[in-house]
Amino acid sequence: MSLPLPRLRPACLILSAALLAAMPAARAADFLATDTWPMAAAQQALADEIGAALVHDITIDADSIFITADHAADPEQTTDYSWDGVSVRQGISMPNFTAMGMGDTEPFPLADLPFDRLPAVKRAAIAAFALPEAQITEIEGTMPTTRTSKKLIPLWEVHFARSGGETGSVLLTANAQVLDVISPASQQVEAGPWLAPATVAATLARLGAEFGPNARYAEILIDDSKALVQMEDPRNPGQLVEIYVTADSIRRQDSMMMGMANPFGPTLDRAFTLSDIAALDPDRLADLEQRTIARMGMPGMSVFRYTISRSVLFMTPEDDRLVVEVRAELSDGWTGGRVAYDMAGNEVDVVTP
Secondary structure (H helix, E strand, O other), X not given: OOOOOOOOOHHHHHHHHHHHHHHHHHHHOOOOOOOOOOHHHHHHHHHHHHOOOOEEEEEEOOOOEEEEEEOXXXXXXXXXXXXXXXXXXEEEEEEOOOOOOOOOEOOEOHHHOOHHHHXXXXXXXXXXXXXXXXXXXXXXXXXXXXXXXXXXXXXXXXXXXXXXXXXXXXXXOOXXXXXXXXXXXXXXXXXXXXXXXXXXXXXXXXXXXXXXXXXXXXXXXXXXXXXXXXXXXXXXXOOEEEEEEOOOOEEEOOOHHHHOOOOOOOOHHHOEOHHHHOOOXXXXXXXXXXXXXXXXXXXXXXXXXXXXXXXOOOOOOOOOOOEEEEEEEOOOOOOEXXXXXXXXXXXXXXXXX
């Protein structure tokens, strides 16, 4: 005689069927190429595991999601977690580099980057990257401190690769607003010689577009590869911050040295705005370049740096003139000199080889 089979409640049947269906589907889903995986459930599973801990980074690849969060008990440690489509696994603990004042990110609540908005984030990134053959290789979530915005917010960075090996990325907010596009090298617009007068003037204009007309600068130094700008911190008015400018980026250059007073360095009590240096257009800069090279009195000289400040080394504390110091040298890197000009183009200091 056969025994009767145990009866299962309808709710149990539905739940069991859902679990059996979801587990293989989640494991089979490509988290980068598809939007069929349970995004909200994945985020909730990770949130249940880390509790109220802040997150330092999120990394999404094709078959896993990894996060680094504050350690549950030790503020000097972080802990890694991963979700593979089914369950969360806890990994190793590492030193909390942010707590040590290292790194270029800050921790943030996991909920500030909702996973269920990733489809919109990916669509916006693909449209902004504008290279149809490129594939998403990774999605990373952090709160970078190198951004120049007044407020820190966590951001997604969607990474792409082309078949030839070139890479790039798109930086977006949680709501899929595109902030920056880092194109592959072959797609980037050539900036021209970095110290060409037109490029120097364009660099100053980029500062205006980034920080507005009322930003206060202590010093702007432009050499043959970058600009280093010391200015009033948009996030901390009254404090100096260093901004690093290249042909394709403008970012904060947070440094442990910035907190140390330099009695010879530029200060905000001698600050200037871009309107104060409006005379430094391409024509004026070309004139200063030619005059500086002529003043050196040696063939083979070329300009290698501009410094705009009220605090260049030869100036006394009582001297409040705003000057642009133009330095030139030979290719040996040793033989050189400088000429400083006021904004009207008058020489105010000369050192020749």
